[in-house]
Amino acid sequence: MKVMLVCATFPPDRCGIGDYTAELARQLRDQGVETLVLSARTNGSGTVAGVCRSMRTWSLAETSRLWRAIVGYDPDVVHVQYPGQGYGRALLPWLVPLIAFVARRTVVQTWHERYSRSRALRVLLKAIVPGGLVVVRPDYVEKLHPMMRWSVRTHRFRYIASGPTIPVCTLEPRVLGTLRHRYLAGQHRLIVFFGFMYPHKRIELLFDVADPAVDRIVIAGEATPDAQEYRRTLERCASSPRWSGKASIEGYLGAVDAAALLAVADAVVLPFLHGGGKWNTSIHAATAQGTFVVTTSTERSGYDEPTHTYFASPDDVEEMRRAIDRYATTKRSAARSLASEWQATAAEHVKLYRELIEEKP
Secondary structure (H helix, E strand, O other): OEEEEEOOOOOOOOOHHHHHHHHHHHHHHHOOOEEEEEEEOOOOOOOOOOEEEEEOOOOHHHHHHHHHHHHHHOOOEEEEEEOOHHHOOOOHHHHHHHHHHHOOOEEEEEEOOOOOHHHHHHHHHHHOOOOEEEEOOOOOOOOOOHHHHHHOOOOEEEEOOOOOOOOOOOOOHHHHHHHHHHHHOOOOEEEEEEOOOOHHHOHHHHHHHOOOOOEEEEEEOOOOHHHHHHHHHHHHHHOOOOOOOOEEEOOOOOHHHHHHHHHHOOEEEEOOOOOOOOOOHHHHHHHHOOOOEEEEOOOOOEEEOOOOEEEEOOOOHHHHHHHHHHHOOOOOOOOOOHHHHHHHHHHHHHHHHHHHHHHOO
């Protein structure tokens, strides 16, 4: 079996879905599936084995280049990951499933995020293409707009939870102690946010949830070009008289450095406006280190002991503050087997690919 994974950008480019695709490709190869990743070229990306950076851009002008890449590699399955920061506002990404279908390939799509009604027409361009549809949220299909749910009614659905894209930290306790001391900078408790910076992440709530008398806030993440104003808002919060010298925005951290920061944190706070869950790679990354996580949910509430995670109501600052006071001093073992989680994820994909290939006329 040959599989072509299509994603907007790929590591070392900074994109969570690119990180997810990289790990999925690695695990598929380990299970004997010949896998190629089709991505776009970016400055300084370098050469990565098994990655074809054929796409100069994702504009319609590159349609023939996309066609040649698909026909040239001759995959049994073309599996497209949505969305992706590198896709931008281009139209071609929405047409990849249709182009692959015309090339007589089995088409699979993974939808990592929900779509607003404003994008309905573009979503329809890919939704009408028959094949497999992987979702990373257990209730994704049920919450689709009725018209959208109708458009994908013939697809073979599969809910496959996201796996961690950050490794478990393996630094020695002495090194971690030094790192924690540096991050704390004289404070007593380390409160961390990790992930891309967007307004719907509600990162500004950390400055209300945390206590400047004892806490140090560290925000590890990057803002895309369309979120620079939000980054400036966070910078103003960090430099305010209440938090000056007690909060910092570290920017993007590589996987190893991010794992170390999450490992030394007392609490990772992810106050998402629409709630978090198994689909959030930031939650996976933090719980993999054994660190206490506070996030939000519209469906769950309270403390989840197996994952060492507390689910609060969105925007409920007081509830998040109480959770940190109660659970932040507790650390769990970081002995989770991330490899086994990803092996199961890849096996579910392989099973779906085979089912679709067998059904193909």
